Amino acid sequence: MPEFINPFSGMVPERTMTKEELVRAIRLDIAGELEAIHGYMAHADATDNPLAKAVLVDIADEERVHFGELIRLLSILTGDEDEQLRKGTLEVDAMAASLAQKPPQAAGETTIGSLKN
Template identity: 50%
Template sequence: MPEFATAFSGMNSDRKLTHSELVRAIRLMIADEYEAIQVYTQLAESIDHELAREVLLDIADEERVHAGEFLRLLQELAPDEVEFYAQGAAEVEAEIAKTSPGKKDTVAEVKSSGPITIGSLKE
């Protein structure tokens, strides 16, 4: 699996990444974190060894934290990302409202509770 789909594939480059290359690299790292979650969870669900299962699931949870860190960094580096995520969330909320009348507006609840931070995720 390692190849790291280049942001210079593990070797120092003769130049620094541009801002747009950094943004793309962060997006790739987010995808890699989600892939790792899938691999660790799938393996954990495929074995009977309790210790190995617990360790794999714990590591999968750590990858979720990493994904959150990268997402927050991406929002800082590319603020327009937030608008796209909000648009996507609003589209899903519209579908939820159609299919589940009476269900609370979860996006509004999140917005009213303030920004999500690493500290708030631990609570």
């Protein structure tokens, strides 16, 4: 949450960040962009004013661009971020393929999903 009342909030110490500190700062910036996207989209979803909705969605899309810029910067700084993201993509793709090949659930079989009803 912003600390606008604190005039020293967000000020950088009187030294240059190490590479490790910069990587952590960029990760925090990424989290901030995701939080902003969520907030703008929630506000857009909560209004029936067409202009407000369009402006909020446009701003959320701009934040998504910022997110992409920060992810790319993080990849350059860490040297292995792309590889880690690729591994995550492959894991999800494998799970999706596995689920697509499963036979349909037998009638009367109890599953977590069937217990929800």
